[in-house]
Amino acid sequence: MKQRQLGKSSLYTAPVVFGGNVFGWTLDEKGAFDILDQFVEAGFNTIDTANSYAHWVQGNKGGESETIIGNWIKSRKNRDRVVVITKVGSAMGSGQRDISEKAILREADASLRRLQVDEIDLYLTHWDDDKTPVEETLGAYQNLIEAGKVRFVGASNLSPERLQASLEASKQHGLPRYEVFQPEYNLYDRKGFEDGNAALCQREGLGVITYYSLASGFLSGKYRSEDDLSQSQRGGSAKKYLNERGMRILKALDEVARKHEVSQAGIALAWLLHRPGITAPIASATKPHHLESFLEAARVQLDAEDMATLDV
Numbered sequence: 001m002k003q004r005q006l007g008k009s010s011l012y013t014a015p016v017v018f019g020g021n022v023f024g025w026t027l028d029e030k031g032a033f034d035i036l037d038q039f040v041e042a043g044f045n046t047i048d049t050a051n052s053y054a055h056w057v058q059g060n061k062g063g064e065s066e067t068i069i070g071n072w073i074k075s076r077k078n079r080d081r082v083v084v085i086t087k088v089g090s091a092m093g094s095g096q097r098d099i100s101e102k103a104i105l106r107e108a109d110a111s112l113r114r115l116q117v118d119e120i121d122l123y124l125t126h127w128d129d130d131k132t133p134v135e136e137t138l139g140a141y142q143n144l145i146e147a148g149k150v151r152f153v154g155a156s157n158l159s160p161e162r163l164q165a166s167l168e169a170s171k172q173h174g175l176p177r178y179e180v181f182q183p184e185y186n187l188y189d190r191k192g193f194e195d196g197n198a199a200l201c202q203r204e205g206l207g208v209i210t211y212y213s214l215a216s217g218f219l220s221g222k223y224r225s226e227d228d229l230s231q232s233q234r235g236g237s238a239k240k241y242l243n244e245r246g247m248r249i250l251k252a253l254d255e256v257a258r259k260h261e262v263s264q265a266g267i268a269l270a271w272l273l274h275r276p277g278i279t280a281p282i283a284s285a286t287k288p289h290h291l292e293s294f295l296e297a298a299r300v301q302l303d304a305e306d307m308a309t310l311d312v
Helices: 029-041 064-076 101-115 134-146 160-173 198-204 226-231 235-241 244-260 264-273 288-299 304-310
Strands: 017-019 046-048 083-088 120-125 150-156 178-182 207-210 280-283
Touching: 029 064, 029 288, 064 083, 064 101, 083 101, 101 120, 101 134, 120 134, 120 178, 134 150, 134 160, 160 178, 160 198, 244 264, 244 304, 264 280, 264 288, 264 304, 280 288
Parallel strands: 017 046, 017 280, 046 083, 083 120, 120 150, 150 178, 178 207, 207 280
Antiparallel strands: none
16 A cells, blocks of 8 residues: 655555554454554554544543554554554543643643553644744754654644744754644535645645544545434534535435445545555544445545535
8 A cells, every 4th residue: 555755754644544543432452453454554654643532522532543542553563553643632531732841741741641552653732822932832843853762743723823823933943844734624614724734734744634524424425414424423514514505415425426336425535545745645434334434435536526526
């Protein structure tokens, strides 16, 4: 499976990144181990998580996803086969985002303990707190890189102004550079990224890995009415897509999926892989057959007619 470079780093990822937000939520440890085993056996290599996953589940406090991934890596002794991405700066249910030096250094050590690794491959600013100077945040990352705790850094959910300021500070002060940006982006939710950081990411050569790549499962085609939302614990999140535009997108997905004899989810992920500047989509799987769409996305070749059909 052909791998793609993450920005200008020495990290390479297979075409789909596994979204670890489901671990400790809709998948327990045994289920997570099973799905991760199959993910790696299929030729994929990158897992995305965060220190805050899955704090929203009753009884959880955050870090459950990292703990499960760490236990899996230790059990399988496969650290050299996987790229581990985690994040810092989420409110963790407290309502307070924090990307100060103190918070980053503290949370990085906690993530390393839960992941049971010596080094995080790619460490992302998850959310901006809109007050910490970008130089302070990048300085904390420099500390971690020099200590051998982090290899490369990236960002998610930063405004164009803060991302630009961060990149300029890296150049001016010799601080670590964000190599990857992680936006919400999919066939339905396009405006935020396309009108925001897309041009900057391409101009600066940042890798882009997208989250909500299947629009909370809507782009799999399984939610076509409100009656369908009860099919999974996450179904309620797809309700906002049940409108005229959403139905047009599903119709286009159905058409292209039939043409290529693959799933709608496979086409939705492939669309992202064919978009300019996109390195890889992040997608979650809770059942083995969900991984088939990852493989479909990696191998299907969409032509200009397909892309035009999907551009609705």
